[in-house]
Amino acid sequence: MSSSIPVPVDPPLPAPGPSSSSRWPYNFYNRFSAWRTSLDLPNPGTSENLTKEAKGTLLNNYLFDGARAELSKSLSMNPMFTVTHSFNLGSQTIPPSYGFGAMFANEQLFLHGNIDHEGNLSGRLNQGWNANNVTKLQAQLSGTPGQSVLQVEHDFSGSDYTLNAKAVNPSPSDLTGIYMGSYLQSLTKNLALGVEGILQRQTPDMSEIATAYLAKYTSTDKSWIATAQLQGAGILQATYWQKLSDKVDVAADLQVVAAPGRRDALATLAARYELRMASFRAQLDSTGKVSAFLEQKFAPTFSFLVSGEIDHFKNAAKVGVGVMIESSSMTPEEMGLVPPPGHLPMPMPQP
């Protein structure tokens, strides 16, 4: 009899009916959660990753000047274990430096540390407890007192929402520090809205609360994403990201500060070409800066970077060149690059 009725497969609707949950708060909660499950909303992602796509296209995080070299050596693939030596030279903004980094990652744990020649350490630890819970620790420790930063963070992702709690430099003795909490909820399959609260306690008797509002709209085929973040002090950041083809994507970013006494705006346009052996980014912003970044892979283990920026209004320019060399102590079999047995055996390259 019931076989003629089409049964929805995707949202598992709990059978309504009299059960132990017939008293009103439970009844209401069960109906609410059943209704929520039936909407089948996607997880909106974390509030930190709200502008991830746009940030990956914009080249602000990739730009450098001077010369740099990075030698990374991967010692194991699963679990992943890599050590890195990096050298920076001739930059206008940062002094020459040498850094040693180590990274370890398996399915649950991610450890990263980087120490420079002056002894400044930056470290990161991510621990995933299960599919929904991730705890992140981030620290910047330096020899000079008062410059160290510790950040503790926990992410909880539900089926259609994400909760995040964060504490920056929490002090257990007088509870000073910066505390943040954010909640991002999918309202429809495309739209997610969120709110973020920030509590700043610089001294035990002085605290300041600020709120921020987040919005993210993802198109149905995920080919474009628009986000907006409104911070309490009149700061608005809006981004737009669109994938034009599998190799090209573009992003726009607008930051407006409309606080009393300070009015400012910055618009940025960027494009990224992701080719087989190269990736190229170009960016133009409203302060008259034109910049470009090229990463060219000459071999799977050797890539060459060029970065440049011209500030037309200030008549200044920055140029950077870099190399990234990856060496491996493993044979191709150990890295999983060799096709499975049955194919012709490859001669083992001697390191």
Add this chain to the structure above:
Amino acid sequence: MPSEETKERIIKAVDLARTVVHYGWIPFIIYVGYTRSNPQPSLIKLISPLA
């Protein structure tokens, strides 16, 4: 609110923990990576940029 003595103790403990993490974090990662890597790499390859 904790007493002054407790506060001082907490501050001292935090300072100690910070020093331990500062000098111990990279060795800790290398130890974890070295012992759990498959296959286990040789130590000279780990430290030297040229080997």
